[in-house]
Amino acid sequence: MATGSRRDIIGGLGAGLMLASVGSGVSAASARKIGYAIVGLGSYATRQIMPNFAGCEHAHIAALVSGTPAKLENFGDQYGVPKTHRYSYADFDRIRDNPDIDAVYIILPNSLHAEYAIRAAKAGKHVMCEKPMATSVADCQAMIAACRQAGKKLMIGYRSRFEPYNRLAIDLARSGHVGPTRLITAEHGFPIKPDQWRLDKPLSGGGSMMDIGIYSLNAARYLTGEEPVEVSAVESTDRSDPRFRTVEDRISFLLRFPSGIVADCISSYSSGHNSYRINGTQGWIGMEPATPYAGQSMTIRKDGVTAPRTLPPAGKTQFAGQLDHFAECILTGKTPIVPGEEGLADLRVIEAIYQSAAQGRSVRIGA
Amino acid sequence: MATGSRRDIIGGLGAGLMLASVGSGVSAASARKIGYAIVGLGSYATRQIMPNFAGCEHAHIAALVSGTPAKLENFGDQYGVPKTHRYSYADFDRIRDNPDIDAVYIILPNSLHAEYAIRAAKAGKHVMCEKPMATSVADCQAMIAACRQAGKKLMIGYRSRFEPYNRLAIDLARSGHVGPTRLITAEHGFPIKPDQWRLDKPLSGGGSMMDIGIYSLNAARYLTGEEPVEVSAVESTDRSDPRFRTVEDRISFLLRFPSGIVADCISSYSSGHNSYRINGTQGWIGMEPATPYAGQSMTIRKDGVTAPRTLPPAGKTQFAGQLDHFAECILTGKTPIVPGEEGLADLRVIEAIYQSAAQGRSVRIGA
Numbered sequence: 001m002a003t004g005s006r007r008d009i010i011g012g013l014g015a016g017l018m019l020a021s022v023g024s025g026v027s028a029a030s031a032r033k034i035g036y037a038i039v040g041l042g043s044y045a046t047r048q049i050m051p052n053f054a055g056c057e058h059a060h061i062a063a064l065v066s067g068t069p070a071k072l073e074n075f076g077d078q079y080g081v082p083k084t085h086r087y088s089y090a091d092f093d094r095i096r097d098n099p100d101i102d103a104v105y106i107i108l109p110n111s112l113h114a115e116y117a118i119r120a121a122k123a124g125k126h127v128m129c130e131k132p133m134a135t136s137v138a139d140c141q142a143m144i145a146a147c148r149q150a151g152k153k154l155m156i157g158y159r160s161r162f163e164p165y166n167r168l169a170i171d172l173a174r175s176g177h178v179g180p181t182r183l184i185t186a187e188h189g190f191p192i193k194p195d196q197w198r199l200d201k202p203l204s205g206g207g208s209m210m211d212i213g214i215y216s217l218n219a220a221r222y223l224t225g226e227e228p229v230e231v232s233a234v235e236s237t238d239r240s241d242p243r244f245r246t247v248e249d250r251i252s253f254l255l256r257f258p259s260g261i262v263a264d265c266i267s268s269y270s271s272g273h274n275s276y277r278i279n280g281t282q283g284w285i286g287m288e289p290a291t292p293y294a295g296q297s298m299t300i301r302k303d304g305v306t307a308p309r310t311l312p313p314a315g316k317t318q319f320a321g322q323l324d325h326f327a328e329c330i331l332t333g334k335t336p337i338v339p340g341e342e343g344l345a346d347l348r349v350i351e352a353i354y355q356s357a358a359q360g361r362s363v364r365i366g367a
Numbered sequence: 368m369a370t371g372s373r374r375d376i377i378g379g380l381g382a383g384l385m386l387a388s389v390g391s392g393v394s395a396a397s398a399r400k401i402g403y404a405i406v407g408l409g410s411y412a413t414r415q416i417m418p419n420f421a422g423c424e425h426a427h428i429a430a431l432v433s434g435t436p437a438k439l440e441n442f443g444d445q446y447g448v449p450k451t452h453r454y455s456y457a458d459f460d461r462i463r464d465n466p467d468i469d470a471v472y473i474i475l476p477n478s479l480h481a482e483y484a485i486r487a488a489k490a491g492k493h494v495m496c497e498k499p500m501a502t503s504v505a506d507c508q509a510m511i512a513a514c515r516q517a518g519k520k521l522m523i524g525y526r527s528r529f530e531p532y533n534r535l536a537i538d539l540a541r542s543g544h545v546g547p548t549r550l551i552t553a554e555h556g557f558p559i560k561p562d563q564w565r566l567d568k569p570l571s572g573g574g575s576m577m578d579i580g581i582y583s584l585n586a587a588r589y590l591t592g593e594e595p596v597e598v599s600a601v602e603s604t605d606r607s608d609p610r611f612r613t614v615e616d617r618i619s620f621l622l623r624f625p626s627g628i629v630a631d632c633i634s635s636y637s638s639g640h641n642s643y644r645i646n647g648t649q650g651w652i653g654m655e656p657a658t659p660y661a662g663q664s665m666t667i668r669k670d671g672v673t674a675p676r677t678l679p680p681a682g683k684t685q686f687a688g689q690l691d692h693f694a695e696c697i698l699t700g701k702t703p704i705v706p707g708e709e710g711l712a713d714l715r716v717i718e719a720i721y722q723s724a725a726q727g728r729s730v731r732i733g734a
Contacts, residue, residue: 182603182638183617185552185631191648232599234621234729236549236629250550252621252631254601262603264552264619264631271549271646272668279638281558301639360729362601 034327035062037087037101037125039116040108041071044130048293049107050079052319058327059320062100065092092116096123102330103128105157105323109203110210114139121150128326130157132214133343135205137351140344147340155326155336156343158218162321164314165287165296166222169278172285173223178302179281181261184223186216186276188291189250189268194243207237207247209350213267215291217346217353219276220255220263228255228263228349230364235357243269253353293319401469401694402429404454404462404492406483408438411497412474415660417446419686425694426687429467432459459483463490469697470495472524472690476570477577481506488517495693497524499581500710502572504718507711514707522693522703523710525585529688531681532654532663533589536645539652540590545669546648548628551590553583553643555658556617556635561610574604574614576717580634582658584713584720586643587622587630595622595630595716597731602724610636620720660686 036059038045053061063085066072072086087095095101103126106116114134117127127147133156134140147154160166173181189212197203198211221227233253237244249270255263266273275288283302289295294317298309316324329336349365356363403426405412420428430452433439439453454462462468470493473483481501484494494514500523501507514521527533540548556579564570565578588594600620604611616637622630633640642655650669656662661684665676683691696703716732723730 183556183619183633183635183640185554185633187552189550189646230601230727232601232621232727232729234597234599234623234629236623236627238627250629252550252629254599254619254621256601256603260603260605262601262617262619264633266550266552266631268550268646270648272650273550273646279556279635279640281637283639360597360599362599362727 032331033060034058034102034330035060035100036128036323037063037065037085037095037098037104039065039092039104039106039120041066041068041075042107045105045107046071046075048319049105049323050075052317053079053323055316055320056324056327058331059323062102063087063095063098065089065095065104093119093123095120095125101125103153103326106130107157109197110205111135111203114143117143117154118146121146121152121154124150124152126153126326126330128155128157128323129340129343131218131343131346132205132210132350133340133347135210135347137344137347140340140347144340144344153326153329153336154340155329156338156340157322158338158342159318159322160215160219160291161222161338162325163291163296163318164311165298166219166291168309168311169276169285169287169298170222170225172300173278173280174225176280178278178283178285178300181224181259181278181280183279184220184261184263184276185265185279186219186263186290187266187268187273188212188215189266189271189273191272192243192269199243199245199247201246204247206350206354207244207251208249208267208269209251209353212269213251213265214346214350216265216267216276217253217255217349219290220265221345221349223276223278224257224259224261224263226257226259226261227345228257228365230256230362231349231352231356232362233353233356241270248357251353251357253356255349399698400427401425401697402427402467403495403690404430404432404452404468404471406432406459406471406473406487407475408433408435408442409474412472413438413442415686416472416474416690417442419684420446420690422683422687423691423694425698426690429469430454430462430465432456432462432471460486460490462487462492468492470520470693473497476564477572478502478570481510484510484521485513488513488519488521491517491519493520493693493697495522495524495690496710498585498710498713499572499577499717500707500714502577502714504711504714507707507714511707511711520693520696520703521707522696523705523707524689525705525709526685526689527582527586527658528589528705529692530658530663530685531678532665533586533658535676535678536643536652536654536665537589537592539667540645540647541592543647545645545650545652545667548591548645548647550646551587551628551630551643552632552646553586553590553630553657554633554635554640555579555582556633556638556640558639559610559636566610566612566614568613571614573717573721574611574616574618575634575636576615576618576720579636580618580632581713581717583632583634583643584620584622584716586657587632588712588716590643590645591624591626591628591630593624593626593628594712595624595732597623597729598716598719598723599729600720600723608637615724618720618724620723622716
């Protein structure tokens with residue numbers, strides 16, 4: 001947490017203190033770097049995750065897993081991964097025999113997450129997995145059980161939890177900086193290009209909700225610190241659009257939280273959105289864009305005055321922060337701030353959202 | 368419509384042309400000023416409506432109606448209304464005998480709108496009525512029938528339809544300036560002060576939805592030009608808050624339109640909101656604030672570029688524009704752009720919103 005934000009923190013600090021501790025806990029002298037095997041060499045892995053290991057204190061790329069030999073060769077050479085540490089999916093279980101691999105980072109199409117997480121745990125490796133954690137609650141539970149049984153840690157790639165503006169927003173929202181929160185809006189979407197696995201339900205498990213809408217849902221949960229108890233959702237999809245033959249385009253969903261907070265959330269594959277706003281009794285805290293790879297922007301309206309809120313440049317990107325946090329958890333025995341249970345909680349709500357949209361009624365969660 | 372906006376209007380101009388004609392149609396030579404009786408001398412009437420007659424071309428204050436003799440005296444003197452043209456509610460029906468009164472403008476608590484509109488029509492007067500038009504669909508229908516039977520015009524005080532930025536937003540949204548509309552968000556709310564008729568259900572007919580949420584609903588309807596076919600709503604009210612003993616605090620509602628557009632709308636009596644955004648396939652048109660008495664602000668994001676959009680100063684306020692439009696309709700025989708049917712359409716949706724919130728299911732409208 002940036003020092004400049006401390007003056008705003010006036011109560012309800014559980015989450016803030018927990019987040020403030022991210023980045024500490026490993027003594028420089030005793031630390032060795034945790035070796036990750038990157039599982040899946042698609043765009044997000046190769047353009048966002050892998051370059052960010054350069055900024056990590058406690059993590060390095062130890063191995064690569066891909067079904068494309070040319071990718072293994074190109075990225076293996078680029079990142080100095082020896083040929084002995086490059087695996088095909090057929091070879092995947094052999095990671096068991098490689099002591100340089102402490103953890104895997106699963107960056108595969110959604111429906112493959114569960115299988116590879118469970119195989120990794122059985123191979124004795126800690127598991128970082130991209131979101132959505134899986135395509136069903138049942139798969140999430142199986143992943144959690146497999147890691148527990150193997151005595152290995154499990155973390156989900158909720159990168160925004162390692163991004164300073166989002167961390168500040170959590171502190172400001174939960175501490176009542178603009179009064180008690182009454183309503184949250186959260187919108188995420190983009191016009192999706194055709195012909196990709198995200199539009200193929202057997203691989204993605206669903207449409208915009210699984211891919212980008214999960215940012216709206218997760219934000220509503222982390223900004224409140226509560227679990228929703230009821231959801232009402234409306235889906236709108238033009239099934240004659242070739243992109244949307246098997247997956248949904250837009251889902252709008254209303255979440256009711258135990259404290260009475262309501263979150264109005266948007267997920268879209270046909271319009272651009274990246275924002276959230278916490279509406280309190282005295283004003284609001286707005287983030288737009290809220291969850292990009294870089295360039296978050298915060299505006300606060302309080303007692304009738306609207307002003308931007310800026311933080312000093314972060315020492316570490318959200319990607320490096322995430323990779324280092326899991327490494328620290330492995331090194332120190334801490335539990336990740338976004339463990340498997342966090343991914344499970346989102347999937348539990350996503351299943352309720354789909355059910356509500358399909359049945360045209362509100363759905364109780366956790367009842 | 369401001370001249371500067373014409374370059375953006377590239378199609379679908381039905382509404383635009385209709386709106387562009389507001390302010391014309393009455394020849395200066397033949398025009399007499401339409402005399403309004405102001406019914407109810409509360410804050411909105413005395414602070415917003417009455418001062419704006421000064422900017423009207425075709426309307427003047429002819430009479431006042433109030434239950435408070437001191438108000439009749441003070442405002443009567445201030446606006447030069449003769450003592451013979453000042454009425455109590457007991458006297459109200461005597462407006463029939465006053466030829467200086469062409470129309471009434473009903474600015475009473477919501478549940479009294481129907482009674483006074485019907486009595487005015489029976490007294491042979493045209494009827495302008497504040498929104499919400501009434502507190503039930505049945506009352507709206509009775510008001511429309513009474514005016515039709517009397518051969519008198521009926522208009523609802525949807526002032527934003529006479530405000531240049533809202534008119535531009537309608538044209539830009541319906542002409543696809545940022546691509547076809549996919550999602551609309553509309554938020555209206557404010558933290559309400561205790562001890563007023565708006566918090567007394569027998570007078571108000573409901574809480575924030577009736578008072579301020581109707582702006583979100585009406586905007587969703589005028590920005591699409593469509594009638595919603597389905598609504599899902601979630602209410603959240605702290606009944607231990609003394610303000611909310613009989614009326615709701617917050618209602619969030621999702622509207623599905625025939626074209627597939629979804630509107631995510633907020634109504635709140637405990638947090639401040641005044642905005643809408645039209646999200647198209649190529650960007651968005653944002654208004655914040657969207658519907659204040661003055662100071663609307665528009666921002667457009669198109670093809671990755673975000674920029675403010677400004678119009679030259681309006682020649683006439685939205686209040687004067689509204690008063691003059693109804694006067695012109697009376698003088699020329701035109702139908703108001705916001706007739707009784709417009710108020711009825713909102714009430715039909717509001718009843719469905721309350722039903723959906725109460726029953727926890729989506730409600731079809733017009734089925």
